[in-house]
Amino acid sequence: MSIPSYKTLAGQFYPIGSLLKDDGRICVLKTTEEEVIEYANLLASNGFERWSYRLTPSSIEGKNNISYTYYNDKICVVLFWESSYQTARIVYYPKKPLPPKFLSQIKGDKTPFLTQCKVEFGSSYVIGLSNGNFLLVDGGNSNKEDQENLYNYLKSKVEKNKNIVIEGWFFTHPDCDHITLATDFINEYKLDVEIKAFIYQFPDLQKVQMLVDKGQVNQDISALENAIKNNYPSATVYTSHTGQVYSFDGVDVEILYSLDDTYPMVYPSPNEMSLALKLTFRNGESAILLGDCMNQACRQIAFTYGGYLKARIMQTAHHGLIGGDTYLYIMIDPKICLWDTQEERFNGKRITDKYQWCIGEGGCDYNRYLRDQSISKREHFINSKNNVFLMK
Numbered sequence: 001m002s003i004p005s006y007k008t009l010a011g012q013f014y015p016i017g018s019l020l021k022d023d024g025r026i027c028v029l030k031t032t033e034e035e036v037i038e039y040a041n042l043l044a045s046n047g048f049e050r051w052s053y054r055l056t057p058s059s060i061e062g063k064n065n066i067s068y069t070y071y072n073d074k075i076c077v078v079l080f081w082e083s084s085y086q087t088a089r090i091v092y093y094p095k096k097p098l099p100p101k102f103l104s105q106i107k108g109d110k111t112p113f114l115t116q117c118k119v120e121f122g123s124s125y126v127i128g129l130s131n132g133n134f135l136l137v138d139g140g141n142s143n144k145e146d147q148e149n150l151y152n153y154l155k156s157k158v159e160k161n162k163n164i165v166i167e168g169w170f171f172t173h174p175d176c177d178h179i180t181l182a183t184d185f186i187n188e189y190k191l192d193v194e195i196k197a198f199i200y201q202f203p204d205l206q207k208v209q210m211l212v213d214k215g216q217v218n219q220d221i222s223a224l225e226n227a228i229k230n231n232y233p234s235a236t237v238y239t240s241h242t243g244q245v246y247s248f249d250g251v252d253v254e255i256l257y258s259l260d261d262t263y264p265m266v267y268p269s270p271n272e273m274s275l276a277l278k279l280t281f282r283n284g285e286s287a288i289l290l291g292d293c294m295n296q297a298c299r300q301i302a303f304t305y306g307g308y309l310k311a312r313i314m315q316t317a318h319h320g321l322i323g324g325d326t327y328l329y330i331m332i333d334p335k336i337c338l339w340d341t342q343e344e345r346f347n348g349k350r351i352t353d354k355y356q357w358c359i360g361e362g363g364c365d366y367n368r369y370l371r372d373q374s375i376s377k378r379e380h381f382i383n384s385k386n387n388v389f390l391m392k
Helices: 033-045 144-156 176-188 214-231 295-309 326-332 365-371
Strands: 024-029 049-057 064-071 075-082 087-094 113-116 124-128 134-138 164-170 193-195 197-200 236-239 245-248 251-257 276-281 286-289 313-315 336-339 379-382 387-390
Touching: 033 049, 033 064, 033 075, 033 087, 049 295, 124 144, 134 176, 144 164, 144 176, 164 245, 176 214, 251 295, 276 295, 295 326, 326 365
Parallel strands: 134 164, 164 193, 164 197, 197 236, 286 313, 313 336, 336 379
Antiparallel strands: 024 087, 049 064, 064 075, 075 087, 113 124, 113 387, 124 134, 245 251, 251 276, 276 286
């Protein structure tokens, strides 16, 4: 499997590497917009067809980030240029399903909504679409009560005698408190719930330097992927990449950050593999879900997109624990903050908690920024119940 060589006058190449089972990765530092465009044209002249092309605002005024997806009958190539970093990131692999094209119109008449779901431990989100179907993001830790709560909540939102239809289930990263409930849910409700697609990018852990929980993470990934294969064999499995947009009825989901942006690095935990998502609803409002992005990722997101990140709703990074970044939170400037954590921890009362200093009324600088009402009046929600936000 080969693709045309990237040409640059002064750019600095990292060695070609791989993070998935069958991919190649190229990262070029100090390259120019002109060189990136020239490479896209080179792909086209070598028989690759362009599937998508997008510009997103950069943190540098008047400049844009550029994302491309190209393919031929055998290979898919994803190219993303970070304007502020002057860095080109290329991922290529044997051709797989490509993201759906943008919808030209909204078909349904229902009001979209975003729900922070009740879970004992972890993160779980439901997005209601204009057509009455759903998107899900993560699922929380394996827990029978939370699993039933998710099913009952979805059931309560569909019309009588209608089936639950999940058009896409996004997974930010393969940590147990984000995917193991999903595995149980898929196994339990395969006859009652239709799931059309799964969207994620998990690495081949044989190729990853990771400091903790590698064996357990591998087991959790295998359990989820086996559940998908066995229970939803006709569902589409998409590999998510930075710059891509998945378009549904009433909401677009943009991948702001992914494994594409981390290569090459050491991954101390699964958190460094997290996606960050921007949801843009039909009424123009946005929500940012940061998964478990850590400090480095959060700062990189801020400098990649700047004011483009502005949103009314934001999920705090990594449950409001270590992770997060003040500059990123300034760029997003949310009015509603979603903390996927327990009340004790949010209020700083977990005396034996090693992360206690990150929460409470003080906490890390980035959490202090969010919770300081003299800076901005914000509403704060924890996931002790289903918190629903309508996008009218």
